[in-house]
Amino acid sequence: MNLTPLQKITYGLYVVGCYSDDRPVGCIINTCFQVTSENPVLAISLNKNNFTLDAIRRNPRFSLSILAEDTDPSIIGKFGFCSSRDNDKYSGYGYKDLDGAPAVNGKFCGRLILDAFDFVDCGTHIIVIGRLKATYEGEGRPMTYSYYHEVIKGSAPKNAPTYREEPASETQPAAKRVYKCDVCGYTVECDGELPADFTCPICGVDRSHFKEV
Template identity: 40%
Template sequence: MNTNIFRNMSYGVYIVGTMDQDRPTGCIANSIMQITSSPATIAVSINHDNYTNSCIEKTGRFSFSILSEESPADLIGTFGFQSGKDVNKFDSVDYEMVEGVPVVKNTCGYVVCKVIDKMETATHTVFLGEVIAAETYEGAAPEMTYAYYHKVVKGKSPKNAPTYLPDEEVSQSTTKVSYVCQVCGYVFEGDPLPADFICPVCKQGADKFKRVEV
């Protein structure tokens, strides 16, 4: 079975937000879709290992902010490659509260939902939410697609994402020598890697990069 075909499917890149008691938390997701228009309902798939999963279960409410092509790349590092159980992810993010959950600014906009049903799979929970609020941010760039994230930002999917493929680190390299960030998967093409290089996605230093020859 050639799972690379999944990369040809259409996905966006989103930050799912919810509450962990009195503090906001969230994670990166790319498997979100509208199910019906009236009433508007949304399905979102969240890995069982994501701390956000249990928080949505407890609060019964979630948001998702739609990343644009000009959204800061480190948003993906913040929300996709560390756990909300250990880090207050929203501390370094410009956000606002809408209907009791956080939404991220500097994005295309947001949707807020209350959970009305769910389905369990072997690895993920699919939450079905009824839309209770939605807004666009004026002047936003086009939405970031999954393909754009891989080809232009040159990042990889978080390990808990439905679209994660184990061979992503090697397959992204297009030169004989490149350096791959071991935290977020960003690929620096060229040799050598500058000693003072900082990953544009997760802000890690050159010591977190691995040299790859293809």
Template identity: 50%
Template sequence: MDITALRNLTYGLYVVGTNDNGRPTGCIINTCFQVTSENPIVAISMNKNNYTHDIIVRHGKFSLAILAEESDTSLITTFGFQCGRDRNKYTNYDYEWQNDVPILSGIFSGHIICEVLHIADNETHDVIFARVLNTIPDNGTPMTYAYYHHVIKGKAPQNAPTYIKEENVSPEDPKPNSGKKYICEVCGYIHEGELPDDFKCPVCQAPRSCFKEI
């Protein structure tokens, strides 16, 4: 089945955060929608293999930071391609606690604080329905998934509902192969050839400093 038409469904990008026994943890998701208008309920989709998924199920609350075109793009690298199981993704970012969940500082399109109501099993993913407890407005332009792909040139992480495996991902205008190989320590992408000083990973946008020679 050709599933390329699914790429035309509209999505946004969100940092979902929660409380891991007093430590903030979170990840990037691309699926959130409003279910009801009065006393609003929203729903998010999360991969069951995601560490943040397990903590949300345990803690029962989460925050959503709606990414904006003006947001710090390093958030996508940190929260989208690293695991919170063995590192604190919030270390290099300002945040505060509200309603027992972390709220990131910076330019966003707003924040939503939610309490889990029930969870629907969907094979590899769970759809988590949650009551909106509070919202924090902001004035950033919402980052659509199309903007992420076509302007930032980002890819979907493996746990995303929209992930499509690509056989060979190469940066634009690759340098001649020097026989050297480098691996991105953030997402595992392997680059063949020299790395210019301004090189960024074509998968997760991590800088050259995140690559090591193999």
């Protein structure tokens, strides 16, 4: 089956925030949609292996921060490519408590506060259905998933519902060399070797994680 048409479906990017006991945890997601208009209900998708899903099952209140095109891209790396099981994802950013849910500091288009009330098993992922409890306005243009891929040059983590194994890249022209981050998939072109002090603008890892493609 040709899965390419699935890439034409419009997605956004969001930070989910919740508490695990008293500790703020969270992750990046790209699947969120509104189900009802009156007394609004929304749905998000989380991988079964996601620690944030475990936290929402225990504490159903969570926040959704809607990424803007000019949101600090390192937030995507921090919240999207490591686990809250053994990482403090809010370190370096801080957070605010919004109606009982943590929301990472930064520029976002808006914030939503929801209470999860149902969980639908879809195999590898769980659809979390939540009722909207509060909203907070933000600023900026929402970051679409296509913008993330085409402009920021990021890729989907393996836990994302849209993850696809990437085919081997075609040989690049000799004038340019292309390097790819083995953590988040960010690619960069340069005329020669990457500088020794180069760090990934998405996930923050050093030069050793970049492989030529």
